[in-house]
Amino acid sequence: MTNLKWWQKAVFYQIYPRSFADGNGDGIGDFPGIIERLDYLADLGIDALWLSPHFPSPQFDVGYDISDYEDVDPIYGTLDDFKRFLDGAHQRGIRVILDLVLNHTSHLHQWFIESRSSRDHPRRDWYIWREGNALRGGPPNNWVSPFGGSAWEYDSITDQYYYHFFLREQPDLNWRNPEVKNAMWDAVRFWLELGVDGYRLDAIGTIFENPELPDQRSNVTEGEMRQLFKRGFPDRPDKKLIELWESIYKEQVERDGVHELMQELRRVVDEYPDRVLVGENHDIKYYGDGTNELHLAFNFPLMRTDRLTPDWILANQTERLASLPPGAWPCNTLNNHDSSRVYNRYGNSQHDDAIARTSLALMLTLRGTPFLYNGEEIGMSDYYLDQIELFRDPPAVWYYEARLADGISPAEALEIAGSYSRDCCRTPMQWSQAANAGFSPEGVQTWLPVNPNYAQGVNVADQQTDPDSMLNFYKRLLQVRKQSPALFEGDYQPLAETSNAYFAFLRRSPEQTCLVILNLSDQPHTLGFDFESQELRPLFSSHASHAETISTKVIEIAPYEIFIGELIS
Numbered sequence: 001m002t003n004l005k006w007w008q009k010a011v012f013y014q015i016y017p018r019s020f021a022d023g024n025g026d027g028i029g030d031f032p033g034i035i036e037r038l039d040y041l042a043d044l045g046i047d048a049l050w051l052s053p054h055f056p057s058p059q060f061d062v063g064y065d066i067s068d069y070e071d072v073d074p075i076y077g078t079l080d081d082f083k084r085f086l087d088g089a090h091q092r093g094i095r096v097i098l099d100l101v102l103n104h105t106s107h108l109h110q111w112f113i114e115s116r117s118s119r120d121h122p123r124r125d126w127y128i129w130r131e132g133n134a135l136r137g138g139p140p141n142n143w144v145s146p147f148g149g150s151a152w153e154y155d156s157i158t159d160q161y162y163y164h165f166f167l168r169e170q171p172d173l174n175w176r177n178p179e180v181k182n183a184m185w186d187a188v189r190f191w192l193e194l195g196v197d198g199y200r201l202d203a204i205g206t207i208f209e210n211p212e213l214p215d216q217r218s219n220v221t222e223g224e225m226r227q228l229f230k231r232g233f234p235d236r237p238d239k240k241l242i243e244l245w246e247s248i249y250k251e252q253v254e255r256d257g258v259h260e261l262m263q264e265l266r267r268v269v270d271e272y273p274d275r276v277l278v279g280e281n282h283d284i285k286y287y288g289d290g291t292n293e294l295h296l297a298f299n300f301p302l303m304r305t306d307r308l309t310p311d312w313i314l315a316n317q318t319e320r321l322a323s324l325p326p327g328a329w330p331c332n333t334l335n336n337h338d339s340s341r342v343y344n345r346y347g348n349s350q351h352d353d354a355i356a357r358t359s360l361a362l363m364l365t366l367r368g369t370p371f372l373y374n375g376e377e378i379g380m381s382d383y384y385l386d387q388i389e390l391f392r393d394p395p396a397v398w399y400y401e402a403r404l405a406d407g408i409s410p411a412e413a414l415e416i417a418g419s420y421s422r423d424c425c426r427t428p429m430q431w432s433q434a435a436n437a438g439f440s441p442e443g444v445q446t447w448l449p450v451n452p453n454y455a456q457g458v459n460v461a462d463q464q465t466d467p468d469s470m471l472n473f474y475k476r477l478l479q480v481r482k483q484s485p486a487l488f489e490g491d492y493q494p495l496a497e498t499s500n501a502y503f504a505f506l507r508r509s510p511e512q513t514c515l516v517i518l519n520l521s522d523q524p525h526t527l528g529f530d531f532e533s534q535e536l537r538p539l540f541s542s543h544a545s546h547a548e549t550i551s552t553k554v555i556e557i558a559p560y561e562i563f564i565g566e567l568i569s
Contacts, residue, residue, distance in 0.1 A: 010047035031077035045478035069187035148398035198276035290327035330368025354560035382424035396421030432461035536565035
């Protein structure tokens with residue numbers, strides 16, 4: 001077997017801490033709750049966890065506004081609780097990576113409090129401060145934030161503006177200041193010393209901006225932006241919207257210096273054996289030469305469709321795998337805390353359950369490291385909030401208020417904001433049919449409402465005892481991947497490249513060759529393949545049992561069937 005790193009073989013599972021398990025009954029997930037569910041995670045069969053931010057934060061952006069990089073927010077527990085969680089995960093063979101927010105801090109971080117206190121403070125240059133535009137009588141330029149409004153905030157204390165790509169409560173760090181780098185690398189080392197296994201790097205493309213601060217020249221007004229982006233952030237399939245987004249933020253993202261910074265971070269992390277860096281960015285450039293920047297970069301282009309079709313997947317894999325530098329490793333996902341759940345994103349209202357299962361099979365059989373999102377294993381779906389008071393996602397609240405200012409009705413503004421909001425995919429994990437889906441005790445108001453479909457079987461307890469449930473499907477397929485070297489280390493060879501109904505490919509390792517067939521249609525197919533080996537041993541089927549061995553010349557595939565077979569040499 002090839003000597004792969006642990007992160008090349010692993011299946012990652014993202015935990016959104018506020019929504020995973022409430023251990024103290026206050027309506028918010030926490031480390032005591034996660035600790036209680038570690039056996040569940042081990043039984044599920046995942047190998048590693050990505051933990052969304054758990055650091056102290058005033059929670060303006062649900063934890064992505066960090067006020068201390070070296071501690072735990074009291075709502076989640078204590079640093080000792082984190083250590084117990086980390087030890088418990090490691091004892092079960094589960095690795096843990098943390099979410100590292102490099103672009104900005106909270107406006108309540110001590111660094112920023114000191115920076116804004118005086119123009120002469122030693123930490124003034126830790127953030128990006130500028131004079132206003134004297135001619136226009138406002139911010140230094142016309143840059144905008146994707147979270148709403150200007151990317152500049154006036155501060156009366158020192159009569160200057162500070163820059164924030166995201167919320168005004170999230171001032172951008174000045175990474176051109178060596179003191180900032182040293183302080184952040186100390187924070188990186190703090191958690192690595194505790195034993196964490198690496199980091200997922202948040203919003204790395206926004207770390208640097210054009211220091212000349214030229215105006216952006218897209219000529220799109222903020223009102224027009226609201227109309228254009230009313231479906232959410234640009235991770236949807238509309239190419240024109242993506243291009244427009246890139247033109248608006250040309251001066252604010254993917255600027256010079258970011259790759260040198262990632263190389264420096266890689267050197268820091270490489271001080272600790274066997275750690276991993278995963279970038280929230282799809283650009284292949286973040287792999288560097290394959291050895292000197294990030295270990296993994298998400299294949300986000302695979303997500304950017306409303307329907308997973310054979311031609312879409314084939315084109316994505318052909319381009320993605322061919323563009324990787326030598327030695328680089330692919331990384332695939334279909335959703336996370338910022339995007340709709342699989343049921344809603346790719347479903348067709350008739351075969352949502354089957355499509356969700358083929359989506360998982362795609363993640364677990366493609367070449368590369370898969371990332372899954374908590375709750376997908378029981379088929380959780382988006383839950384659209386019907387009261388603005390329940391919203392917790394800042395850009396969605398801004399969008400609602402801005403649309404009201406545009407003159408549309410509150411009902412219409414709420415509907416649009418609901419579809420725009422990321423709250424819909426962040427609702428509490430559904431553990432049972434008990435009150436609050438077993439996430440919190442009866443009578444406790446959870447931080448976001450629980451999706452009521454927990455009472456219709458979309459919960460862990462009901463599915464544990466149902467052999468045909470989504471949960472047990474996940475367990476079986478994860479086990480097949482773990483036991484099949486070809487599925488986690490093998491190369492990839494597409495087959496039947498003109499089919500518009502099913503996606504078929506080979507995964508080949510020195511020990512094993514597997515045929516994978518994903519029927520992405522509601523029609524059956526009789527397939528035949530001309531291999532040197534003419535017999536298959538079925539390893540997995542989502543439908544009726546196949547014989548112990550079958551001919552590669554005649555393979556009966558049911559609608560939406562997932563079939564994995566091992567070629568018999």
